[in-house]
Structure formats: C-alpha cells, structure tokens
Amino acid sequence: MIETIAEIELAVGEKIVVKRNRILPQNKEDETKRIAIVSGIHGDELEGQYVCYEVARRLTEHPELLHGIVDIYPALNPLGLESAKRSVPKLEMDMNRMFPGNKNGNMMERIAASIVDSIAGADVCVDVHASDTEVREIPQVRVSEEFADKMLPYAKLMNVDMIWMNATATVHEATLAHSMNVLGVPTLVVEMGLGMRINTKYGNQVTEGIFNLMKELGIWSGKVKQTQFPVISTDGEVEFIRADHTGVFLPSIEHNHYVHRGDLIGRVVNTYTGQIKQEIIAKKDGLVFTLREYPMVYEGALLARILTDIESSERGN
Amino acid sequence: MKGEIDVIIKDIYTMKAPFREEMIVKGYSFGKGDKAACILGPVRGNEVQQLYICSQLVRALKELEANSCISSGKEILVIPVINNYSMNVGKRFWGEDNSDINRMFPGNKDGDTTARIADGIFEEIKDYSYGIQFTSFYMSGEFVPHVRMMETGFQNASLANLFGLPYVLVRKPMPIDTKTLNYNWQGEMTAAFSIYTNQTAQIDEVSARQAVAAVLRFLTRMGVIRYESHSGYISHVIAEGDLSNVPAATGGIFRSLVKVGEDVRYGMALAEIVDPYEGSVKQVITAPTDGIVFFSYTEPLIGQYDIAYQLIHRLHE
Ligand SMILES: [Zn+2]
Numbered sequence: 001m002i003e004t005i006a007e008i009e010l011a012v013g014e015k016i017v018v019k020r021n022r023i024l025p026q027n028k029e030d031e032t033k034r035i036a037i038v039s040g041i042h043g044d045e046l047e048g049q050y051v052c053y054e055v056a057r058r059l060t061e062h063p064e065l066l067h068g069i070v071d072i073y074p075a076l077n078p079l080g081l082e083s084a085k086r087s088v089p090k091l092e093m094d095m096n097r098m099f100p101g102n103k104n105g106n107m108m109e110r111i112a113a114s115i116v117d118s119i120a121g122a123d124v125c126v127d128v129h130a131s132d133t134e135v136r137e138i139p140q141v142r143v144s145e146e147f148a149d150k151m152l153p154y155a156k157l158m159n160v161d162m163i164w165m166n167a168t169a170t171v172h173e174a175t176l177a178h179s180m181n182v183l184g185v186p187t188l189v190v191e192m193g194l195g196m197r198i199n200t201k202y203g204n205q206v207t208e209g210i211f212n213l214m215k216e217l218g219i220w221s222g223k224v225k226q227t228q229f230p231v232i233s234t235d236g237e238v239e240f241i242r243a244d245h246t247g248v249f250l251p252s253i254e255h256n257h258y259v260h261r262g263d264l265i266g267r268v269v270n271t272y273t274g275q276i277k278q279e280i281i282a283k284k285d286g287l288v289f290t291l292r293e294y295p296m297v298y299e300g301a302l303l304a305r306i307l308t309d310i311e312s313s314e315r316g317n
Numbered sequence: 318m319k320g321e322i323d324v325i326i327k328d329i330y331t332m333k334a335p336f337r338e339e340m341i342v343k344g345y346s347f348g349k350g351d352k353a354a355c356i357l358g359p360v361r362g363n364e365v366q367q368l369y370i371c372s373q374l375v376r377a378l379k380e381l382e383a384n385s386c387i388s389s390g391k392e393i394l395v396i397p398v399i400n401n402y403s404m405n406v407g408k409r410f411w412g413e414d415n416s417d418i419n420r421m422f423p424g425n426k427d428g429d430t431t432a433r434i435a436d437g438i439f440e441e442i443k444d445y446s447y448g449i450q451f452t453s454f455y456m457s458g459e460f461v462p463h464v465r466m467m468e469t470g471f472q473n474a475s476l477a478n479l480f481g482l483p484y485v486l487v488r489k490p491m492p493i494d495t496k497t498l499n500y501n502w503q504g505e506m507t508a509a510f511s512i513y514t515n516q517t518a519q520i521d522e523v524s525a526r527q528a529v530a531a532v533l534r535f536l537t538r539m540g541v542i543r544y545e546s547h548s549g550y551i552s553h554v555i556a557e558g559d560l561s562n563v564p565a566a567t568g569g570i571f572r573s574l575v576k577v578g579e580d581v582r583y584g585m586a587l588a589e590i591v592d593p594y595e596g597s598v599k600q601v602i603t604a605p606t607d608g609i610v611f612f613s614y615t616e617p618l619i620g621q622y623d624i625a626y627q628l629i630h631r632l633h634e
Contacts, residue, residue: 009568011618012593092409093455097493106564107622134414173492242427246333271335298413299332300430 005073006114008107016079018111020118023059023070033068033219036119036185037210039128040073041096041176043080043087047193048128050203055210068219071122076115076176084196086132097172100179116179123217124154125180125187126210133195134294135302136255138287139202139209140164141230142189147181154186156230157216159209161256162289162307163232194293231287231310239284241304243268243297245277251304255291265304268297284308324379329396330437332430340402342438345395347378348387353541355445355507356395356532360419360452360498361410362403366516367451370528371397377529378542386543393541394445399438419452420493422501439501447476447539448502448509449532453517456624458614459577462524462531464552465511467494471503474554477510479538480531481549483578484611484629488557515577555629560611563626567600569593571619579610581628588625593618607631 001024007017025031037055039048052074059066075081077095080088088095088108101112119125131137140162141155148165155163172178180187190206193199205228214220243249251266253259259282268278280303290305297303330342358364358371375395381387398404403412410417416431423443424436442448454460463484464477477485494500502509512531514524534546565571570591575581581604590600608628619625 009621011568011570011620016620086415091455105622106624107620110622132414240427242429246335248335296335296413298334298430300428300433302429 005118006111020071020073025066026063030067031069034122036071036122036125038073040075040081041077043077043085044195045130046198047130050198051128051206054207062222065222097174099174099176120183122185125185127177128190130193130195135290136194136293137191138256138289139192139205142191157213159205159212159226159228160230161228163230165234233307237309239306239308243301243303246298247277248295249292249297258287260285329441342399345375347382347393348391350390350392352445353391354393354447355442357450358397360399362400363409363518364453365518366520368398369520370451370525373529381542388541391541420496422496422498443505445507448507450498450511452511458612459515460513460612461578462514462527467500469503473508476508478552480535482531483550485552485554486557560627561606562624564622565619565625568620569599575610577610577613583607
C-alpha cells in the first residue's frame, strides 16, 4: 500500500509529498521484521529508480516468499528528481546535509524528520545513490569507520564489487545514513553508475544483493544468488587521479578495468591546437573503479580513482 | 602630502579555463607591514551587494592611503570578489559542479577544483589579525545589518561591537558550518566577522554605505587607519537560538506588512498570505511576541513552514 510520509503545502496549488510503498507479508506473524529501501535524496541520481522498481516487481511476483515488511521509498526529494536537480530546488541545499531534520523546523527539516521517523525501527535500511553526472562508479557500499564493525557483515551480502570504508563524502554527520545508524538502524549507502542515467546491469546486481540481505534477515525465502564478493578498501588503498591542466578529458580505457603501472588512463587535450596537455599514466596496478564521464575539466577535476593493492585474479571481469 | 598613489594589486589565485579567460582573484593591498585586516567579497555568484560594498571600500581605502591615513606598520588586503566566474554566468554556486566555495574551507591544494580555490585563497588570508567577510544567508530575505560570528570558543563578540552595527549575532556551528571561511578563520586565530546587510542580489545604497562606514569605523578603532567616523550604534549581542522564528502556516502569495528593524507587538499582523487562485487572504501571520523584526522573507511566493520572519524579543528594561 502506498502511504504518505510527509506532505507540505507549496506556494501555488501543489503539495510536496513523500511516499512509501509498504509491502506486507501474507502471514501477519511475519510482520516483525522490516527493511527500508530508500532512494532519490539527490535528484540527479536515478539508478535507485530501477532498483526500487525491480524489488517491488519481484516481491509482487512471489508474495508467498515474503516474510517481513519491505518499505520502498523511491523519491525522498521529489522536487529535485522532477527538475533534474541534485539539491532541493529553490533552497539549493543538499538534502543529505539536513538529517535528522527537525519536526518543528522549516519545510525540508520537517520532511527530513518525518523520513527519519518512518524508517526508525527497521532492521536495516539501504540508501541507493548513483554517482553524480561527472564520474562513473562501480557498484559499491560506502561505510564510515565509526560503524564499520556493525555494517561490514551486511555490506558483504550486498553483491557489490567493492566496500569503501571511510569515503569521506558519505560519512558526513548530517546524512540520512549517519542519522539512521545513530538511531540503531544499520544503513548501507550504495553508490553506482552515473548521474541522470540508469544502468540496469548494475541495478540487477544490487537488487540481487538486497534479496540476499533479506534472505539473511529471514525476510525472503526465495532463491538468491550472490555473484560478487566485494573487495574491501580503506582510504589508504584508493588512489585519486586529478587533472593538472584544464581542457577536455579523453579516457583511453574502459571503466571498471584493471590497469597496470605505466598504462595510459587518458589525456587532457587542447581542442584549439590538437595538443596533449596531460597524459594520465597509472602509477600503480589497480582497478579503475571511478572514471570521468563529463569531459570538461578544470585543474583539480577528478579523472579516476584506482583501488590498488588488490590482485587482478580476484576479479571476475 | 595628498596625491594619487599606485595601489598594489596582486593575483591572489589564478586558474586557467579551457575556453574562458583565466580566473584571477585579485587582492588590493593598502599600507605596509603587519597583516592587520583582510576584507573579502563574494564567494557566491549572486552576492552583488557584497561586491558593491567591497568595491566602495577599495575606493575609500585608496583615498585614505593617498592621504597617508593608513597606520604605519599595518597592511590591509581587500579581495573584492572571489567567484567572478559564477557571477558572470548568473549562478550562485560553482558553475561546473554546483559546489559552494563557502563550504570548502580550509580547502585542499590536491583536492577538487573548488577545494583548490579555497586553499589558494585561505593560504593568502589566514595570517591576518582581523578577517571581515561580506556574505549572504541561504534563505533569501532581508536582515537588519549585523555582524555574525560562529561560536567556536575563539569568537570575540566585544570586538564585533566595534563595527557599530545594530546587532552582533552569535551562531552555534552545525556540522555544515565547519567548512565555512568564518569558522576556519577563527581556527587560525584570526578574529573573523561576517557582515550581513539587507540585500544580496540587488544593490541597496543606504545599507552599502552603512557597511562601508562600519568597516572603516572598526579599522579606526583597531588603530589600522585614521578616519573620522561617527560612533555608530551600541550593538546588542544576540544568540541565534534566541530569535523567534515565525513560519507561514500555509503556502501562497506573501504580502509583508512590516519591514526589517520595525518594532512589533504581540498579536500584531506581520503579513498576509493570499490565496494564489482566489485572491483572498488565507492567513494573517501575527507576532508571537513583542520584538524587533530581524529577518524578513522577501520573495512573493511562500511555502508552508517557510520562515517568514525572525524576531528579536524586546528586552524589557
Ligand atoms: Zn547521492
């Protein structure tokens, strides 16, 4: 059943409405366990739309295999999603810097508080993000060191390629994940793909992970398959490659490939003169798990991230 | 001796772009000696009033230097604008990735483009004794001119009184504030002040003159310049948490009935919210307390729970 979590009146003839679909098990006694799948905090990240669809579709197809409550929230920032904006329109603030919110505050603070309230009490929460529109990412779970002991066992079930510990951007105190973890709801931040796009291969992979997790929690009794066993990183093993020059970035490799020291990753070029301004060469062997998609670069722009100190044979691709 | 002198203009930070002219952050240096005061203009692209004020300060300081009114052994640096790039494309935040440079401090010389800009600027300004920034609030609206500072433990509200503006507001930092310039400046033991006038995207001559006078008054009182200034106001120090927020109970067209700085009494009508379809008054917003209007929302459209006003409780003597 579709339920309204928060609704607040906008200026002209419309309300901002945040909803969830609560999918109940056939057997009432199974209603003791609950998982929340949330997405769309960032309006330019659409990968989670497919995951929400696919989870709902599979559950509806086999309701007899469901033994817990599944709450699906595809659109926590509905105005952003429908304006192709990462932030909350008009406010221009990142919704994932507003948690845990305030139930007596302004519009978005109240919405954030209602979301936290509605997820509270769940056994686990999965917050599905995509990358931004600039770089492409492999399916990964990001975990802050603070909650690592508790989160790692769950994260390993998620069928992702990688678990990135302490990725600074996602461990911010005002994120939904941090607020839920503080309240005792283990919350996994999934990151994959590219902003404004849907990669169904990645979406299916993460969906398998969610069913795998649900099976472990006793919420799902259907068949599951885990095909990916994640590499676990810490920040020390992640090498950031940034542009030293401005220009247009042309990658020389495919995303999600293993490179060897000395391999060419790409070039920053001058489109007036045909000159190469920078050749980006891998300094270590590793997996290119982040690769720039948006070609315009200023100095400092992120071009690639390489996960080093892993064996290529560990990888399936 | 009176006469024109050549102001020292230095490049504080430069960044090449693929197609646009190089971004050059210019600093105007007055006087020679200890790094006494640094004055900083817009970090965001819509802060036109802030730009105007800084340009007027450069003009005034040029004149003072020509008249040998900068104290010997003191140097003043004015950076009229950091983010001219966003100004020229009509964007509030960084054009390419929409990041807010005022959330990137202290910066990182090996980080993202905007982290590098923040680092380049911070390195040049962090050793000044007094740091004065003209900035704006995330909500659009008008303020009573005031000096704002973060409660970091190093803040000095009695120094802030010397600007002679009506109010000094002390804000308890939220996690999101720890990346602002004001917060990081204080961490470097610079006495840091953010000055808010009533406007941002529009120029208001009266409050711009008031702001220029306030800075010159402060610099005079600190012995950095010699200038005949009026004594200004005796500032009231207020904690942000003591302001009463007056939200709109409903969405619609906002018709304000009071101005910032106005004295209001409990129960008095502050604004009407007009039904955007039928033209009738949907709600009259009344004052929850006797007080002074510190902040007023100024957009013509308002949503439910948007903060329409912030009031300072009247101090009954
Ligand atoms: Zn996101």
